[in-house]
Amino acid sequence: MTDTPIIRFQNVSKRYGDLTVLDHFDFEVMSGEKVTLIGPSGSGKSTVLRILMTLEPVQEGVVELDGLSYRQPGRHGPFHASARHLHQIRSRVGMVFQNFNLFPHMSVLRNITEAPVAVLGLSKADARARAHELLEMVGLADKAQAFPAQLSGGQKQRVAIARALAMRPRVLLFDEPTSALDPELVGEVQEVIRRLAHEHDLTMLLVTHEMRFAREISDRVCFFDQGRIVEQGPPGEIMINPAQPRTRAFLGAYLPETSTG
Amino acid sequence: MSGTLLLPPLLTGAQVTVELTLTSTVLGAMLAFSAGMARGAGPWPLRLFAATYIEIFRGTSLLVQLFWLYYALPLIGPRIDPFVTGIIALSLNIGAYGAEVVRGALLAVPRAQHEAAVALNFTARQTLWRIILPQALPEMMPPLGNLAVQNLKDTSLVSMITIADLTFRAQTLRNLTLNSIPVYSLTLLLYFAMALVLMAGMRGLERWVRIKGQGDMARA
Numbered sequence: 001m002t003d004t005p006i007i008r009f010q011n012v013s014k015r016y017g018d019l020t021v022l023d024h025f026d027f028e029v030m031s032g033e034k035v036t037l038i039g040p041s042g043s044g045k046s047t048v049l050r051i052l053m054t055l056e057p058v059q060e061g062v063v064e065l066d067g068l069s070y071r072q073p074g075r076h077g078p079f080h081a082s083a084r085h086l087h088q089i090r091s092r093v094g095m096v097f098q099n100f101n102l103f104p105h106m107s108v109l110r111n112i113t114e115a116p117v118a119v120l121g122l123s124k125a126d127a128r129a130r131a132h133e134l135l136e137m138v139g140l141a142d143k144a145q146a147f148p149a150q151l152s153g154g155q156k157q158r159v160a161i162a163r164a165l166a167m168r169p170r171v172l173l174f175d176e177p178t179s180a181l182d183p184e185l186v187g188e189v190q191e192v193i194r195r196l197a198h199e200h201d202l203t204m205l206l207v208t209h210e211m212r213f214a215r216e217i218s219d220r221v222c223f224f225d226q227g228r229i230v231e232q233g234p235p236g237e238i239m240i241n242p243a244q245p246r247t248r249a250f251l252g253a254y255l256p257e258t259s260t261g
Numbered sequence: 262m263s264g265t266l267l268l269p270p271l272l273t274g275a276q277v278t279v280e281l282t283l284t285s286t287v288l289g290a291m292l293a294f295s296a297g298m299a300r301g302a303g304p305w306p307l308r309l310f311a312a313t314y315i316e317i318f319r320g321t322s323l324l325v326q327l328f329w330l331y332y333a334l335p336l337i338g339p340r341i342d343p344f345v346t347g348i349i350a351l352s353l354n355i356g357a358y359g360a361e362v363v364r365g366a367l368l369a370v371p372r373a374q375h376e377a378a379v380a381l382n383f384t385a386r387q388t389l390w391r392i393i394l395p396q397a398l399p400e401m402m403p404p405l406g407n408l409a410v411q412n413l414k415d416t417s418l419v420s421m422i423t424i425a426d427l428t429f430r431a432q433t434l435r436n437l438t439l440n441s442i443p444v445y446s447l448t449l450l451l452y453f454a455m456a457l458v459l460m461a462g463m464r465g466l467e468r469w470v471r472i473k474g475q476g477d478m479a480r481a
Contacts, residue, residue, distance in 0.1 A: 053379065090380070094380060097377065101373045101377035101380075103396075115383060164381075
């Protein structure tokens with residue numbers, strides 16, 4: 001971890017009609033930091049990831065990644081970034097979705113090699129070699145020729161992680177990566193993410209409801225409520241001794257050992 | 262008058278019907294893909310152009326389109342050969358209906374697939390060709406097959422602009438022999454036989470699209 005922020009939100013507000021999802025939101029993430037976003041549904045955690053992945057536009061405020069602004073100045077004020085600029089931003093970010101979003105018409109191997117070949121310009125041989133390494137890493141070396149429909153949820157999510165890593169992102173976003181999984185498959189996906197967190201200098205943002213897991217892998221935990229970060233700090237502090245009553249109430253529902261009083 | 266005497270002229274007409282059907286279905290399919298992709302995934306001027314074309318041809322009668330091209334157009338522009346006129350009108354029609362099938366199949370690919378493509382930094386064009394279209398293609402085949410059969414039956418309208426297709430021959434024979442029952446029964450049977458062959462062909466094409474898709478996957 002270094003002291004340079006790679007991600008910066010400054011005074012960002014995001015609304016869907018009357019609903020305010022992010023409310024004058026400030027947030028910074030250091031390069032290499034592993035940050036977990038927790039909080040009730042609809043508190044804006046996933047929106048932060050979706051904005052960073054350029055899946056949602058920002059209406060107000062500043063969002064920057066690696067010094068690149070998500071909006072570019074135009075004649076009449078800040079505009080949405082051009083396709084070319086978005087392409088630069090996206091080359092630095094990857095995302096793992098709750099529902100995997102693998103391409104069903106491609107084999108596991110092709111799911112992982114398609115973008116490196118088409119977007120990064122890697123040779124097919126290089127892309128395949130790298131895909132096999134990544135499959136080895138996520139424990140699916142024998143599934144290269146399988147199709148997504150033939151895999152379990154846990155296997156699909158591990159392929160999705162390998163697919164995201166194949167693009168060599170600097171920031172990897174995990175949007176509730178284990179929420180769609182049967183309970184007995186959660187562990188295998190968490191194990192892969194845990195290893196990534198401990199062994200790589202990748203910047204990781206994770207939205208999750210698995211509190212124990214969040215505690216294990218994070219440098220910092222941020223508790224969201226109503227579009228703002230109510231409380232944040234090292235997992236030991238936030239999860240054992242939360243200062244805010246709202247954080248305590250929320251964690252009480254998840255962690256029996258946290259006092260709710 | 263026996264069927265053996267009726268059959269040769271009807272078969273001559275059926276051959277014209279087959280030519281009309283095949284040519285206009287192939288041309289129509291090309292139009293359907295161009296217009297459907299333009300309307301479903303193109304920039305706005307193309308989208309507007311495609312939408313105008315589709316709605317005009319879906320919203321007007323094929324018979325009147327034929328009459329217009331054959332009788333009205335020569336008064337203000339070129340006179341076109343009736344067979345070519347028939348091909349043009351049929352192609353534009355099946356193209357307009359097919360475009361909506363293509364567009365619908367493209368739109369039916371889940372949003373999550375588009376988001377995954379964004380996350381992997383594919384361009385809009387790469388997303389369409391590599392991610393969306395391969396998933397939409399198998400879905401559009403059955404309705405496109407229906408349209409092809411519909412097109413076969415619609416070709417009978419070209420008899421109204423003097424093309425000697427199966428229907429035209431049948432009418433001529435009936436006027437000649439005044440023997441409506443055998444003439445029109447045989448004509449119906451011939452259309453049915455052609456439709457059966459066409460449907461089998463479309464099913465084969467459908468299977469080929471699916472297997473081709475999987476071949477792509479296996480080659481990775």
